Amino acid sequence: MDSQQKRPVNLLDYEDVVVVNKEGIIVYDDQSNWSLYDLKSExxxxxxxxxxxxxxxxxxxxxxxxxxxxxxxxM
Incomplete structure (x- = not known):
């Protein structure tokens, strides 16, 4: 690919994703920047x-x- 060509921007490349269930329990995290709170995804x-x-x-x-x-x- 020519270095001058731009690839489409994927929002998920720049945004953190946290998925919660209906009770508000976190079921998925894409390594969001929890270091601001001294936390890790796990x-x-x-x-x-x-x-x-x-x-x-x-x-x-x-x-x-x-x-x-x-x-x-x-529902």
Whole structure:
């Protein structure tokens, strides 16, 4: 391939991916930059996202509220 040719940009090349189940448990992580929190990917798999942030609750987490609504919508 000519060095001047550009390949399509894949968003996943630049963004971290974390997958959670409907209970908010992290089931997959693509080696996201958890080092900012002194954590490694293997430290967060199987944990609830609420346990990672001390000030986050099911009531004040917009993420978990949207997740809950999405699962209700899909059912």
């Amino acid at each position: 430290d967060i798999i199987g944990k609830n996202v609420l346990s990672l942030y001390s000030n986050l609750t099911a009531e004040n987490s917009i993420f978990l509220q949207v997740l809950k609504q999405a699962f209700l919508f899909l």
